[in-house]
Amino acid sequence: MSEDIQQKIPVLRRGFRxxxxxxxxxxxxxxxxxxIQLNGSAGAILAEVDGERSIAAIIGDLRAxxxxxxxxxxxILVFLEVAHERFWIELR
Amino acid sequence: xxxxxxxxxxxxxxxxxPLWLLAELxxxxxxxxxxxSNPLDFAKQGEELSTAQWIEVFRQARELGAAQLGFSGGExxxxxxxxxxxxxxxxxxxxxxxxxxxxxxxxxxxxxFAAAGLDHIQISFQAADExxxxxxxxxxxxxxxxxxxxxxxxxxxxxMVLNFVTHRHNIDQIERIIELCLELEADFVELATCQFxxxxxLNRAGLLPTRAQLERAxxxxxxxxxxxxxxxHPCKLIFVTPDYYEERPKACMNGWGNLFLDITPDGTALPCxxxxxxxxxxxxxxxxxxxxxxxxxxGFNRYRGDDWMPEPCRSCDEKDRDFGxxxxxxxxxxxxxxxxxxxxxxxxxxxLILDARREAEExxxxxxxxxxxxxxxxxxxxxx
Numbered sequence: 001m002s003e004d005i006q007q008k009i010p011v012l013r014r015g016f017r018x019x020x021x022x023x024x025x026x027x028x029x030x031x032x033x034x035x036i037q038l039n040g041s042a043g044a045i046l047a048e049v050d051g052e053r054s055i056a057a058i059i060g061d062l063r064a065x066x067x068x069x070x071x072x073x074x075x076i077l078v079f080l081e082v083a084h085e086r087f088w089i090e091l092r
Numbered sequence: 093x094x095x096x097x098x099x100x101x102x103x104x105x106x107x108x109x110p111l112w113l114l115a116e117l118x119x120x121x122x123x124x125x126x127x128x129s130n131p132l133d134f135a136k137q138g139e140e141l142s143t144a145q146w147i148e149v150f151r152q153a154r155e156l157g158a159a160q161l162g163f164s165g166g167e168x169x170x171x172x173x174x175x176x177x178x179x180x181x182x183x184x185x186x187x188x189x190x191x192x193x194x195x196x197x198x199x200x201x202x203x204x205f206a207a208a209g210l211d212h213i214q215i216s217f218q219a220a221d222e223x224x225x226x227x228x229x230x231x232x233x234x235x236x237x238x239x240x241x242x243x244x245x246x247x248x249x250x251x252m253v254l255n256f257v258t259h260r261h262n263i264d265q266i267e268r269i270i271e272l273c274l275e276l277e278a279d280f281v282e283l284a285t286c287q288f289x290x291x292x293x294l295n296r297a298g299l300l301p302t303r304a305q306l307e308r309a310x311x312x313x314x315x316x317x318x319x320x321x322x323x324x325h326p327c328k329l330i331f332v333t334p335d336y337y338e339e340r341p342k343a344c345m346n347g348w349g350n351l352f353l354d355i356t357p358d359g360t361a362l363p364c365x366x367x368x369x370x371x372x373x374x375x376x377x378x379x380x381x382x383x384x385x386x387x388x389x390x391g392f393n394r395y396r397g398d399d400w401m402p403e404p405c406r407s408c409d410e411k412d413r414d415f416g417x418x419x420x421x422x423x424x425x426x427x428x429x430x431x432x433x434x435x436x437x438x439x440x441x442x443x444l445i446l447d448a449r450r451e452a453e454e455x456x457x458x459x460x461x462x463x464x465x466x467x468x469x470x471x472x473x474x475x476x
Contacts, residue, residue, distance in 0.1 A: 013251075013326075014249065014251055015211065015212055015250065015251025015279065017187060017211065019185065021157065021159055023109050023156065023157030024109070024111075024157060024159075028159060030159060030160065030187035030211075031187075031212075031251070032189060032211070032212040032214065032251050032252075032253050032279065032280055033160065033162070033189055033212070033214070033253065033280075034160075035111065035159055035160060035187075087326040087328075
């Protein structure tokens with residue numbers, strides 16, 4: 001993914017809500033009549049999506065929090081790409 | 093059978109949490125759709141739960157893990173406390189869905205619900221042309237009102253699902269239906285072929301499409317999906333086929349009492365919308381906690397696990413996948429809710445499904461022969 005994409009700001013699509021569900025023990029993405037159960041890393045990435053920070057800033061933050069994870073930037077980009085393709089997020 | 097002290101929980105079987113709560117707030121409805129999923133005897137059901145009782149149901153279900161809440165009916169808009177219920181549910185952390193015909197909606201109410209925190213509005217249509225729509229709905233003004241309200245929903249920034257129940261009298265308009273949904277900027281479109289419960293079962297001979305109609309509609313839907321994908325268009329088309337053309341039954345409700353919790357207007361708790369017709373005693377939220385209802389009541393444990401299954405399900409290697417299909421369909425068609433769903437080609441009663449398919453080809457009923465869903469018809473059908 002190019003530098004260009006990294007300057008974009010991801011934002012949840014209107015009608016999509018991200019929240020922690022204690023009974024399920026995971027973060028979920030809620031949308032009209034549906035719910036996606038997120039794994040730990042997907043949850044950690046979407047928790048950073050606040051509609052203000054760019055993808056580059058999110059990568060920087062997660063890299064600082066998880067310095068031992070190899071290839072974290074690539075993982076974040078791949079996940080956000082999938083989330084974008086599936087219309088969970090928009091890139092502004 | 094369901095005294096509050098006794099537990100019917102099945103040893104070794106742990107049900108999933110009730111992630112989906114459906115609040116059927118009322119059976120009152122201004123429309124008369126002949127495929128309504130409400131029970132035939134809706135006119136003699138008991139008093140509706142109060143505002144406080146509903147909010148207590150929401151609180152308890154949320155504690156058990158419910159995350160999606162559907163406000164349904166009947167027509168939920170006839171409840172004057174709807175905005176209050178929405179606000180309470182949203183406060184508890186639910187994703188709140190209003191499932192409505194659009195009749196009784198206004199821009200003022202849309203704004204009021206938005207302020208209360210409503211997440212999403214689904215509007216159902218009967219057809220893509222005014223005449224058929226209004227004939228099915230039993231109302232002259234329904235179509236124009238639905239169009240106006242769909243536009244207002246988008247104007248107020250909600251995500252919108254448009255739902256078309258399709259059947260033999262409107263399924264050939266599928267292309268026009270999809271075009272209309274795109275014009276109205278729907279985010280999701282449900283093209284749901286009639287499921288045969290409640291009034292739809294009563295009217296099945298006038299509703300079930302032929303296999304050729306169904307295949308054509310599915311082909312056109314797939315062509316539109318490709319077109320939308322090529323345009324990177326966010327609208328998603330959801331096509332629901334009727335199980336009458338399958339050879340294996342659906343995994344109804346993802347298993348009995350395993351995901352879905354329905355509370356009817358009078359507070360009866362059900363594992364699906366149509367289970368009330370079964371010869372099974374179901375608990376009521378006026379008498380029991382949802383904790384007891386979900387985990388321990390007789391009704392919610394009746395068809396959990398597989399120890400209740402007779403043949404051919406008992407020895408079938410697919411029983412963990414489809415749970416023997418739908419208990420209501422087994423009951424309606426064979427008279428015994430324990431039986432395999434007749435949709436399954438292994439069922440001794442599969443001939444009933446073949447007969448229904450043949451009837452759709454050879455002896456269907458016309459649009460004006462359908463029995464409308466209204467109080468009078470309910471009282472005639474279900475006397476006493």
